[in-house]
Amino acid sequence: MENQERIERLYFELASESRLGILREINRQEGKMREIARKLDLTTTETFRQLQRLNEALLVQKQPDGNYTITEYGRFVLQLSASFEFIHKNRQFFSQHEFRRLPYQFLNRIGELSQATLKTDMMENINTAERITREADQYMWGGGAEQPLNIGPxxxxxxxxxVKYKWLFPERFIPKQPLSPEVSRVVEWRSFEDMPVNIVLTEKEAGISFSLTGGKVDYVGFIGKDPVFxxxxxDLFLYYWEKGKRAS
Known part of the structure; x- marks a missing residue:
């Protein structure tokens, strides 16, 4: 019960927009109370009160020189809060798509998708995937549960x-006819039968869509160029790639 109360208290501290803003600001750059108040356009009284609460929650600490710094615990909590914010922002999408089938380690990092953009137009996303493929300079990796796009051209x-290619699809979609010698030199195939996502990835840009709650994969998903995304x-593609069966 005591642990539950502590968790509820932590959620309460993070529920305040001003406290969360102060925590983020200190994470970016430590500073004195008046500096923090000025940057966030808060009164010194309000800033002092919120800093006290954050300090009591062990999220920040005041240094001897008067600067406030974020604790390692605070930094970790802030990192986890990004995932909750991302899920809440895209709650309608998450209510229609299955994320529980993702490996646990990737669910824990779901906030890393926050700088990508949710695109809901399926035809536009298909065209974007083809564009991403054409614009690759070093590599293009693609995979999923659905038939691959026509990226031969x-x-x-x-x-x-x-450009080097890695393609990961169910075995029924792997070409039975030999590829031309020049294409065979740059394309590597593996099969995986139950991949719950569609992925297109180059060194510049990526797109990813997820399984609907009924199991089918649609082309509604996230597209972006952010390095963290x-x-x-x-990492997710390589996770499935290592589990894939080499094409004979």
């Missing part, structure tokens, strides 16, 4: 650039 177009998508 983009592969041919990118041959002079030496790209790293999350890349």
């Amino acid at each position: 983009a592969v041919q177009e990118n041959l002079p650039k030496g 790209l790293n999350w998508v890349k």
